[in-house]
Amino acid sequence: MTRPESDPDAVTVAETGIGKFQVEVLAGGATFMADEPVEAGGLDSGPNPYDLLASALGACTAMTLRLYADRKGWPLTRTIVRVLHTRTADGRDRFAREITLEGALDDDQRRRLLEIAERCPVHRTLEKGSEIITVQASPPDLGARERSGVCHLAAMTEACED
Structure with a gap:
């Protein structure tokens, strides 16, 4: 099996040939299976x-809340986010997000952090929906792919603006 080239601007997913669905994912310098x-x-x-x-x-x-709390100097010591995915009777996907905020935060800080969670970039992407463009490429030419143009850190920073 030829391993796909790592590309810092894209996530690359390739079948491993092992099992029916196993794929290797190259993303952000990490490699893992799905x-x-x-x-x-x-x-x-x-x-x-x-x-x-x-x-x-x-x-x-979690990353957006960390960025916001650090900027405000708030005593957020740890965030735990649990996400559950289900499909509703009408066929829509539903993501239920449970957020645990640890640290000596007051009620106003906790309320504000939950408001900021609603503005995290991936939350906004899922809420709005996305355009998906598909092209056929001849391996290993990935030149036809679209570049995101939006840095995740920049999007998180925007979400944290008051």
Whole structure:
């Protein structure tokens, strides 16, 4: 199996040839597997795609809250974000986010941090929906891909503006 080239501007996903659904993900300098559970025909060797999407929401939320609390000098010692994904009866996806804020925060600080969570960049992306452009590429030419143009840190910083 030829390993795909790492690209700092894109996430690259390639089938491993092991199992029915197992893929290798190259993202942000890290490499990991994604898969489906055994009951769905996979090997359960990594998170499934919805787990990855929920992880993006949870990670962005925790990072955005950390950035905001640090800028304000607030005593947030740790954030834990638990994200649950379900599908509603009308076919819409629902992400339920439970946020635990640790530290000697007062009620106003906790309220404000929950408001900031609503502004994290991934939350906004999921709320608005996205345009997806698909093109066929000949390996290993990734030149046809779109560049995001938006740095995640810049988007988090914008979300933290008062």
